[in-house]
Amino acid sequence: MPKLSRLQFVAGLASAFALVGSAGSGIAAEKLKVAVLVPGLANDGAFNQAALEGAKKLADEGLITFEIREKQRDPAGSEPVIRQYAQRGYDLIIGHGIELSEPILNVAKDFPKVHFAASGGPDLAGKLTANTDGWTYDFAQYGYLSGWVAGKLGVSKVGSLGGPQLPFILAAHKGFKGGLQETDPSATVIEVYTGSFDDVQKAAEATKGLIAQGAELIWTSGDGIGNGVAAAAEQAGIHTLGVTGSAGGLAQKVNIVSVELNMYPTFRAYVDAAKDGSFGKKFFVSGLANKGLVLTPINDIDKRVPADLQKQVDALVGQLASGAKTLPDFYGPAK
């Protein structure tokens, strides 16, 4: 048996304590061993990639080593995978996506010394245990930030286009109107819903209708129908907010900015809590204040975007984070 130096002995002892310690007692290891499970592909440029990028940033900072597992959409398939990671001594297992919520909570019961993080709606908060934290995000603030930016672009009439009238989409639209009202009280909104989440043609027709009514800028809350918005806007020489993806190459021509998820702050909070022993029963809501929702890079197509827009957004975020500013409840009944 090789002799251990005093330093190696102490490091080994620390690792041993890290392995046997309970979730609530914190982890002494320098780098946490983290598993991130995502429902889709981690290079999708969308929801799944947000998780990959959050984890990568933590790894770059030297806080974690991680492994990402893709295509974990089916709970029957993901639960054994989560269990395997727990058995292999991972410190933190993150299920990114609502479909991973139940499997994470199920496995967490059997491994009280491992830290687990689940995603879900607001009801997840009541299901969290001593070794599980949870996450959701505020879709209304997604709309609010878009409206806040729209009000900075110097237009008097804004078209707002949605797909189905589902509660989270209605909240985003209320947020949009709230944000616009705040930064440009004189601007008016013309709002239309197509009722469809997948019919691009209906979105194109509705966008043409908004433009015919005088809309100088179009915001869309609908990801799937953005192709229709972009096509109609390009035809009319109008710009957009909220179009995601390439939209057949048109997004670059018409879309100024969108809002996207940033998982780093939440993942960082998980890691910090696991290290300092405060992990468990905490529910994180990604929003503007914690930089869980951020602007995509600004595409200043016609030089109408204020040069200091990002600085202004940062100031807004600062006010929200400090509590100097609060946002209304966009999920409440329509006023």
Place this chain on the structure above:
Amino acid sequence: MVKWLTMAIAIVGLASACAVEAAPTVDISEAAVSWGTRFILIGTKTEPTYVEHISLARDGDLFILQGGAPAGMAPSRESIALDANGTLRHVDCPPAMNCDGTDLPSGFLASATMLAALRQQRLSGRFPVVSYAGLELICIPADRLGVQDAVLDPCVEVHSGAVIAQRHRRSGEFDGPSLDPWSISLSIPDHQFAPSM
């Protein structure tokens, strides 16, 4: 059902043999003859801030689409019935949608729009087979279905008529309401298509 599927496969095969070095093509009318009256298509579409779960089912002449929301949240539901003459009628009309019959569905429910066009003998011709998630699709120019100023063309699975993806007319790429290739599960009675991607 097996006979129909064999016929559909034969159509693709024959087309492949005839068109040396060219993409195989499928005659849409002949393919439609082979379609059964039921399928269930399930998949996801990943958005920047969530993953939405989508299902499209054909039950006889009723086409039912659900989706638009993250898992665990109530989805939007739209269904449309097709009669023998190729007339479409909404059965479930989502809030805010114009369901008076003047707007033809062009998303996943283009499965019904396409069958309506076939029944009214407004649609015919051969279309190239393209591969998507290990499935054979043909993309039908949306204007041939009666859609004006089309942005995307619906792409249907050749053995079932289920719309799986949409192809952008400008870029020629799959775009918009297209199911994530890795997520697709298409069930046709007596047959399962599960892509290996």
